Amino acid sequence: MSQKEILNTEKAPAAIGPYNQAIKADKTLYVSGQIPLIPETMELVTSGVADETHQVLKNVEAILKNVGYGFEDVVKASIFLSDMGDFATVNEVYAQYFNAAQPARECVAVKTLPKNVNVEISVIAWKA
Secondary structure, three states: OOOEEEEOOOOOOOOOOOOOOEEEEOOEEEEEEEOOEEOOOOEEOOOOHHHHHHHHHHHHHHHHHHOOOOHHHEEEEEEEEOOHHHHHHHHHHHHHHOOOOOOEEEEEEOOOOHHHOOEEEEEEEEOO
């Protein structure tokens, strides 16, 4: 029988709506979309899309590490951009975190994102 576990950590931003940071179902970890909030202050990084992407991926990393996962365990990433013109910059930062094992992914432009940020990333990770 499968187990479902709700996971949250203070090392990543608290949820800003009715959801959890992550759910673990058996060996699969589903990480909710992260935006560039600084966990300690819940303030947004607004110094450009590169800095925003770094903060988003630091938040993702904190959630992964909270349960013993890492970027190498990510099998799927979803990137949401407010402007597809930021694709190259986000890709450059993203590659710094997923340099060893690149997961499947999609990247889409959307009309707006929560708190009018420029980037949001969610991931699915799996560990044997």
